[in-house]
Amino acid sequence: xxxxxxxxxxxxxxxxxxxxxxxxxxxxxxxxxxxxxxxxxxxxxxxxxxxxxxxxxxxxxxxxxxxxxxxxxxxxxxxxxxxxxxxxxxxxxxxxxxxxxxxxxxxxxxxxxxxxxxxxxxxxxxxxxxxxxxxxxxxxxxxxxxxxxxxxxxxxxxxxxxxxxxxxxxxxxxxxxxxxxxxxxxxxxxxxxxxxxxxxxxxxxxxxxxxxxxxxxxxxxxxxxxxxxxxxxxxxxxxxxxxxxxxxxxxxxxxxxxxxxxxxxxxxxxxxxxxxxxxxxxxxxxxxxxxxxxxxxxxxxxxxxxx
Numbered sequence: 001x002x003x004x005x006x007x008x009x010x011x012x013x014x015x016x017x018x019x020x021x022x023x024x025x026x027x028x029x030x031x032x033x034x035x036x037x038x039x040x041x042x043x044x045x046x047x048x049x050x051x052x053x054x055x056x057x058x059x060x061x062x063x064x065x066x067x068x069x070x071x072x073x074x075x076x077x078x079x080x081x082x083x084x085x086x087x088x089x090x091x092x093x094x095x096x097x098x099x100x101x102x103x104x105x106x107x108x109x110x111x112x113x114x115x116x117x118x119x120x121x122x123x124x125x126x127x128x129x130x131x132x133x134x135x136x137x138x139x140x141x142x143x144x145x146x147x148x149x150x151x152x153x154x155x156x157x158x159x160x161x162x163x164x165x166x167x168x169x170x171x172x173x174x175x176x177x178x179x180x181x182x183x184x185x186x187x188x189x190x191x192x193x194x195x196x197x198x199x200x201x202x203x204x205x206x207x208x209x210x211x212x213x214x215x216x217x218x219x220x221x222x223x224x225x226x227x228x229x230x231x232x233x234x235x236x237x238x239x240x241x242x243x244x245x246x247x248x249x250x251x252x253x254x255x256x257x258x259x260x261x262x263x264x265x266x267x268x269x270x271x272x273x274x275x276x277x278x279x280x281x282x283x284x285x286x287x288x289x290x291x292x293x294x295x296x297x298x299x300x301x302x303x304x305x306x307x
Contacts, residue, residue: 001089005037012039015047016069019107019299023237024052031057032236039090040069041082046273047071049083051090053102056208062094065104066265067130073123083128091132104304106130109141110297125302132302138280140181141287145275149294151268152261158227160217160262168201172218173198173231176245181283183303205277206242215266219259227255230263232275239267241277244286256289 004013008011009030014021027033032054041049049070053062064175066190071081095101106125112118124132126136163169174194211234228246232239241263267275277295279286291297 001039001041001086003044003093006035009035009106010048012045013040013050013052014294016050016071018069019084019089020065020067026253027054030236033234037062037084037094039094039103041086048074048076048079049086051087053094059232060261061096061099063101064102066106068104068106068125070124070128072117072124076146078130080124083125084100084131087128101306103137104302106136106302107299108302110141110300126302129304132306134306137187137285137303137305138277138282140280140301140303141297142301143279143287143290144293144298145277146293147268147271147273151265152293154265155258155261158262159222159256160219160259162214163216163218163229166207168218169202169206169216169229170181170195170198170202172226172247173201173243173245175247176228179250180252181280181286183280183282202248206231206233209242211239217259217262217266219255219262230259230266232266238276239270239272239275241267241275245290254255257286257292258292260289 007025010028012022013183014024018091023035033052037054037055039050050067051065051069052067053064054066055061055063066085068083070079076082089100108122109115112122135178149160163181175198177189177194180186185197185201188200192200211232215232216229217232218229221227226247227250230245231243233242233290234240235242241260244256244260244263248260266277267296274294277290278301279290281287281300
């Protein structure tokens, strides 16, 4: 059990299939991954299990555990045990002593529970994590809009303007967290104030996008009163709807459809090949809004955390 030696062992690391394999080379080149964060359990030249962390370029610490695999083709009854041993060894060598363990993220098919083989594969990985002390935190929908669909037309009920500054956005984000159905947002509110949670979300994620801030939109009534906002952006991999919210005083009026349509239009005008978005499985109003806008649930995401 050891980390890979470098880029020259990417083919070895990629023996086990996963959708992120095609991104590994670029991630290493960009500094989002490091060889010492990419671990293998080997028997000769055969990969029995693997684990890898991702982070932002320049970061000294892993941010998310997003690769954890065992050999699904193996009949070995101990394949889960091997995964547990590998993950424990990798965490001990990779993560600073006493530091919080990064969240686990896994992309899975949208119907993963209905397919016996896929379900076993997902549950094996979850068992590995559970045996190291992790628990299921949330399951999320991954959504996609394609330009073959008609770009939504403005509804006319709202007016849209650019955001004045970061302070205005953080203020509106704090308002939007009242009654949030987002599991990560609700968890933040158990440990910090609403304003602290909004500011942290802005600084840790939104402020880091290099796509134009001019894409971001405040939705308002004709009187100028803010109703919500949408933040179209581009991350390291795709154009995305990074944040979408309706303020509590204006929920229940269908404004979410108008706001999402505006965010979709902003990105569609950039000639993008796709638009990606995510929402919690339990956030039914948000999921329904994406469905009405033509977004397709192409994957799910499993998030697990350690206490």
